[in-house]
Structure formats: C-alpha cells, structure tokens
Amino acid sequence: MTRIGLQAASLLRSLSDWHPRNPSMRPFVLLPLVVCVALAACKPQTPPAPTQQAQDAPPPPAAPETESPTDFVYAELDIADLQARMQRGELDSRTLTQAYLDRIAAVDQAGPQLHAVIEVNPDAMKEATLRDTERRTGAIRGPLHGIPILLKDNIGAVPMANSAGSLALKDFRPTQDAFLVKRLREAGAVILGKTNLSEWANFRSTHSISGWSARGGQTRNPYVLDRNPCGSSSGSAVAVSANLAVAAIGTETDGSIICPAAVNGVVGLKPSVGLVSRDGIIPISFSQDTAGPITRSVADAALLLGVLAGRDPDDPASLNAAWNIALDYPSRLRPEGLRGARIGLLHNRLSDTPDIRIAMQHVVQTLRDAGATVVDASIATDGQWNDDEEQVLLYEFKAGLERYLQRHDAPLQTLSQLIGYNAQYPESEMPHFGQELFELANTKGGLGEREYTSARARARRLAGPEGIDAALQAQQLDALIAPATGPAWVTDPAAGDRFPGAGYGAAAVAGYPSLTVPMGYSNGLPLGVVFMGPAWSEPRLIELGYAYEQLTRARKPPEYLPTLPARNVTAATSADAAGAPPGSH
Numbered sequence: 001m002t003r004i005g006l007q008a009a010s011l012l013r014s015l016s017d018w019h020p021r022n023p024s025m026r027p028f029v030l031l032p033l034v035v036c037v038a039l040a041a042c043k044p045q046t047p048p049a050p051t052q053q054a055q056d057a058p059p060p061p062a063a064p065e066t067e068s069p070t071d072f073v074y075a076e077l078d079i080a081d082l083q084a085r086m087q088r089g090e091l092d093s094r095t096l097t098q099a100y101l102d103r104i105a106a107v108d109q110a111g112p113q114l115h116a117v118i119e120v121n122p123d124a125m126k127e128a129t130l131r132d133t134e135r136r137t138g139a140i141r142g143p144l145h146g147i148p149i150l151l152k153d154n155i156g157a158v159p160m161a162n163s164a165g166s167l168a169l170k171d172f173r174p175t176q177d178a179f180l181v182k183r184l185r186e187a188g189a190v191i192l193g194k195t196n197l198s199e200w201a202n203f204r205s206t207h208s209i210s211g212w213s214a215r216g217g218q219t220r221n222p223y224v225l226d227r228n229p230c231g232s233s234s235g236s237a238v239a240v241s242a243n244l245a246v247a248a249i250g251t252e253t254d255g256s257i258i259c260p261a262a263v264n265g266v267v268g269l270k271p272s273v274g275l276v277s278r279d280g281i282i283p284i285s286f287s288q289d290t291a292g293p294i295t296r297s298v299a300d301a302a303l304l305l306g307v308l309a310g311r312d313p314d315d316p317a318s319l320n321a322a323w324n325i326a327l328d329y330p331s332r333l334r335p336e337g338l339r340g341a342r343i344g345l346l347h348n349r350l351s352d353t354p355d356i357r358i359a360m361q362h363v364v365q366t367l368r369d370a371g372a373t374v375v376d377a378s379i380a381t382d383g384q385w386n387d388d389e390e391q392v393l394l395y396e397f398k399a400g401l402e403r404y405l406q407r408h409d410a411p412l413q414t415l416s417q418l419i420g421y422n423a424q425y426p427e428s429e430m431p432h433f434g435q436e437l438f439e440l441a442n443t444k445g446g447l448g449e450r451e452y453t454s455a456r457a458r459a460r461r462l463a464g465p466e467g468i469d470a471a472l473q474a475q476q477l478d479a480l481i482a483p484a485t486g487p488a489w490v491t492d493p494a495a496g497d498r499f500p501g502a503g504y505g506a507a508a509v510a511g512y513p514s515l516t517v518p519m520g521y522s523n524g525l526p527l528g529v530v531f532m533g534p535a536w537s538e539p540r541l542i543e544l545g546y547a548y549e550q551l552t553r554a555r556k557p558p559e560y561l562p563t564l565p566a567r568n569v570t571a572a573t574s575a576d577a578a579g580a581p582p583g584s585h
Contacts, residue, residue, distance in 0.1 A: 069242070069558075070560070072099075074099055075557065076557060078300050079147055079303055082246065083147070086135065086145075092146070093128040093129075093145075093148075093190060097148050101192075103243065111560075112222065113220070114239075115217045117195055118195060118197075118215060118216040123191075124190060128146065131146040131188060131190060142186065142187035143188070144307060146188060147188070149184060149245060150193055150239050150244070151195065151236075152195050152251055155251065155281050156177060157191050158173070160173065161173050164200050164282045165198070165214065166199055166200060168418055172408075172411055174280065187307040195248060195250075196216030197213060197235055198256075202231050202232040204435050204436075206437060209497060210231030210232065211228060211238075211491070219235050219238055221238065221525075222241050222560055223525055223526060224525060224561045224562075225561065227263075227491065227525065228263070228491045230255075230260040230262070230263045230485065230488065233260050233261075233268075234260050235248075236250040237260035237263075237294050238260070240296055241558055247295045247304055248293075248294045249291055249292070249293060249304075249308070252288075252292065253393065253508065254288060255508060258270055258485075260294075262516045263488040263528075265555050266555070267516065267545075268515070269292045269542075270508070271305060273290050276308045276309055276318070277312035277318045283397070284393060284396070285393045286396055288389075288392075288509065290511075298542060305538065306330065329539060329542055332539045332542045333542065333543075337547035338367055338548065342475065342477045343374050344374075344376070344475060344480045344481070345376055346377055348382075349501050350485070350500065350503060355520075355522035356483045356486065360529070362519070363481065367481075372544075374481075377475060384462050385462040394441045395449070395455075398415050398444055402415060415441060416442060432496075463505075464511070464535075467506045467510060468507065468532060469534055472534060481529055481530065482529070483528075483529065484503055484530040485504075485528070487500070487526070488526075510535070512533065513532070513533060513541055515532075515538075515541045517531070531545050
C-alpha cells in the first residue's frame with residue numbers, strides 16, 4: 001500500500017510513492033462469462049503438502065517442465081484465453097494451478113530467485129480441485145472460475161499469514177478473508193498465495209528499499225535482476241510480469257500499484273478510493289488507500305476490477321453516494337475508444353530525459369492517429385499538497401494500523417509495540433534502514449486535531465477540485481496522461497531508493513483513479529504511461545488505455561538479465577526508448 005523511495009531530502013517527497021492495500025454491493029456483480037471468453041496470463045510457487053482432499057483427487061496432467069525462465073507453456077495467456085481452454089476441456093484448474101506452483105519453485109525460489117512470492121497458499125490445489133468439480137457439474141461461479149490469483153501480503157486471506165512483510169506478524173493469521181478476497185473466491189478464483197512487498201508498504205523509513213521486507217527479502221526486477229522492482233506492490237507486479245500467476249492484487253496509497261506495474265512492464269489500475277473495500281487490509285491511510293489489479297493486459301484489469309468493486313458496510317468509503325456507476329468494465333474494451341477523446345499531456349521532470357521524451361512522443365502520435373486530440377495541460381497546484389499529505393499519512397497510519405491490529409487480535413496491537421519489536425531485533429528487521437516514519441507517526445495525536453483536519457482538507461482540495469478537476473475542465477478533457485515514472489534504478493541497500501520521480505501523485509492524493517500501460521523501453525527497462533481522470537472515471541480510463549494498448553502492444557516478456565553492460569547503464573538508444581512501433585507485436 002505504500003510509496004516508493006522515501007528520500008531523506010524531503011520526507012514528503014520521499015513519501016511520494018506509497019503502496020496500499022485494500023470491497024459490498026452484492027457478493028459480486030457477476031460479469032457474464034461470455035465476456036470473459038470474448039476478451040482474449042500464468043504460474044505460481046512451491047506448495048506445501050496438499051490437503052487430504054487434494055491428495056484424494058486424481059492427479060492433474062503433468063505440466064511441461066520449465067527449462068529456462070523464459071520457457072513456460074502458459075506464458076502471456078490472459079484470463080479469457082484460459083477460460084476458453086477450460087470450457088473446451090483442454091485445460092483444468094488443477095493443471096494450471098500446479099503449473100504456476102512449479103514455475104514459482106523454478107523461477108522465484110530457484111533460478112533467477114525473484115523473491116516475488118512470500119507464501120504459497122497450502123490450500124491452492126484443494127481450491128483448484130473444487131473449482132474443477134464445480135465446472136463439471138455446471139456450477140460456474142463467475143468470470144474467474146479456476147483462475148489462480150496472487151495477493152499482496154497486506155491483504156488477509158485464510159489460511160495464510162498477513163504480515164506486511166514484517167517478522168513481527170509472520171505468525172499472524174487472520175480468521176477470515178478480506179472483503180475483496182471473498183469477492184474473488186465468489187467469482188471462482190483460486191488464491192495461489194501472497195506476494196512480497198516493501199515492508200509495511202514502504203511506510204517505515206525515509207531511507208527504505210522498495211521491494212525489501214524482513215520476511216520476504218529483496219524482490220528483483222525480472223528484466224534486469226540487479227534493478228529495483230519499485231514498490232510497495234513489488235511482488236505482485238514482478239509475479240505477473242514473470243508469469244508466476246495469471247494476475248495479482250496490489251494496494252496503493254501513493255504510487256504502490258502504478259510505479260511497480262510501470263517498471264515491471266505490466267498494467268496497473270488504481271481505482272477511485274471507495275470503489276474497492278479496504279476491509280481486512282493492513283492500512284496506511286483511509287483517505288488514500290485502495291486495492292487494485294495488476295495484470296498483463298487492460299482486458300484482464302477490467303475483468304478483475306468488475307469483481308473487486310462493491311459496497312461494503314465495513315468500509316464507509318465504499319458507501320459513497322456517487323457510487324452509481326456501471327460495473328461492467330469489460331464492455332468498455334473498445335478498440336476505437338480513442339476516437340474523439342480529448343487528452344491533456346502533463347509535463348514534469350521525467351519529460352526532459354531523452355528516452356522518456358521520445359517514448360511520450362510516440363504515445364502522443366499514437367493517440368492522435370487514433371482520432372484523439374492531445375493538448376498540453378498542467379495542474380496549477382502540482383506539489384502544493386506535499387506537506388499536507390505527509391501529515392495526513394502520519395496521523396492516519398497510527399490510528400488505522402492500531403485499529404486493524406486490535407480488531408483482528410494481532411500479536412502486537414500498538415505502533416509502540418512494533419517499534420519496540422524492531423528495536424529488539426535490529427539485525428533481522430533493520431539491517432539496511434531504520435523506522436523513522438514509525439517513530440514520527442507515533443508522536444501524532446488523534447484524528448480530531450486541527451493540524452490533521454486542516455491538512456486533509458487542503459491536500460484533497462489542491463489535488464482534486466483545484467488540481468485534476470480544474471485541469472480537465474479548463475480544456476474539456478477526458479483524461480490526463482504523463483510518464484508514470486522513470487526506468488528501474490539499481491537496488492542499493494546502502495543508499496536506499498534512487499527514485500526518479502513520478503507522474504501519478506495528484507490522482508493518489510485526490511483519491512482519483514489512474515491506469516498505467518506499457519509504452520516502451522529505456523535500455524531494456526520498461527516504461528509506462530499513466531492515464532488519470534476524475535473520481536469514478538474508471539470506465540473511461542479503461543476505454544482509453546485499452547485502445548492505446550491494442551495499437552502499440554508494447555509489452556515484451558522479461559529476459560532475466562543479471563545486469564546491464566556498463567556502457568549502457570546511463571544511456572538508452574532512441575529506438576529502445578520508444579519501444580516497438582505500433583502494431584508490431
């Protein structure tokens with residue numbers, strides 16, 4: 001759920017890439033299975049011993065052995081294709097689930113050792129067996145029936161631990177699923193396991209390392225293994241990019257879905273705050289936290305969002321009166337969706353780097369060729385919310401975390417106790433960085449204090465009505481676009497994150513949606529373009545992002561390079577930065 005690298009120079013700036021967690025209308029707004037098949041991804045981790053029910057079931061067909069990280073029989077397949085194969089009887093959930101478990105063992109625990117998966121669900125094969133039995137009897141639950149999904153390790157899912165990557169909670173096993181996990185299971189998903197993350201969603205230290213946790217170690221970028229995966233939904237993005245699962249759920253407070261998705265070459269969708277329930281997710285900020293899908297295609301993200309979204313009495317934000325929108329997101333997957341659109345191009349410090357500038361030029365030309373009008377735009381209040389956002393997160397973290405820990409009967413139930421645990425075990429919990437943010441948050445008072453209430457009101461106003469909304473209304477725009485972030489940096493435990501900047505901050509602070517789609521490469525490292533709109537504009541963003549994705553097909557699977565040649569570390573060729581020409585993939 002947290003942010004990216006919190007830089008010491010400015011606590012606020014450092015806090016600019018947090019990554020969250022975080023659905024109840026009805027058990028779920030059932031998306032027609034026909035839609036799932038019409039939309040046209042794929043492996044997991046070494047499982048513990050199967051349950052008795054799984055042992056009693058007939059063994060699944062043997063999955064082809066993986067000879068190298070780039071070899072996988074289900075690589076790059078999406079949900080619709082896998083569902084079609086299951087419907088035709090060419091594939092079942094047990095075979096698919098076992099294949100992902102084998103791949104996690106071969107690529108995540110061995111081989112490149114990505115450290116993306118922190119725990120495998122010991123009941124995964126049992127769940128897959130049940131889904132196959134249901135399919136044979138015609139009891140299809142929904143569009144995710146039999147599809148293996150990974151969850152970030154701040155989302156509660158029985159019977160696994162929910163640790164936020166901390167050893168303090170390694171044995172903490174919530175007794176019920178988070179609301180969004182209930183919806184996934186009701187839609188037929190197989191919960192494959194939990195993914196590693198920046199510990200405490202990157203809200204522990206101003207010098208943290210994205211993708212590192214005491215429980216899970218350092219997650220590695222699959223494109224170049226010594227590069228950082230960003231965070232805090234590091235493992236979720238890496239797992240999807242490396243085909244360790246069909247899809248994954250991440251969380252975001254400020255950048256924790258968008259940044260890791262962008263630097264790992266996948267799609268990340270951060271919903272409006274309140275569209276997806278945060279109940280059962282270890283929190284940072286109820287003003288900004290949300291959960292969302294990380295996938296290899298916009299189609300899969302739309303399908304997953306339709307399952308995740310819903311009202312939940314235990315999350316007041318999900319009961320928002322504006323919640324009167326259609327949830328059939330796959331119906332917005334229109335190849336011609338850019339025709340007639342008006343899109344604003346935001347410029348920031350990332351725009352001045354040669355590779356990103358060239359990639360964004362290709363984005364703009366693609367949009368225009370597809371019938372969109374693209375104009376220069378700006379957010380007049382850009383960055384003016386930074387100090388206020390910092391205060392909001394510090395206040396809300398302490399209040400929300402302690403409420404979660406006490407409500408779920410965790411072994412440690414106050415921020416002071418967690419600070420004490422880290423101080424007692426510094427060798428395992430703090431070998432690389434400290435807990436400055438924990439300590440700052442622990443000095444804050446209650447949510448009735450004027451410092452907090454004023455900061456929250458200002459931050460939301462500056463980023464929302466006077467920020468994104470004003471920029472859109474000034475030129476009658478449908479959406480804003482910007483580079484999501486820069487290419488992945490070298491992971492350096494001594495120096496911490498070298499975060500290059502971001503283009504998604506306004507949407508995070510305002511609680512508005514954002515969608516990142518692969519746009520090209522810089523020296524072999526993925527780049528993403530982020531689409532942002534007003535609150536509840538997910539349908540339009542999906543429409544625009546899907547149409548752009550279909551024209552460019554920019555995603556290339558990772559090659560697991562150990563490092564980059566020294567001569568190429570600081571320079572990228574124009575062709576590489578721009579990515580493949582539209583339609584070449």
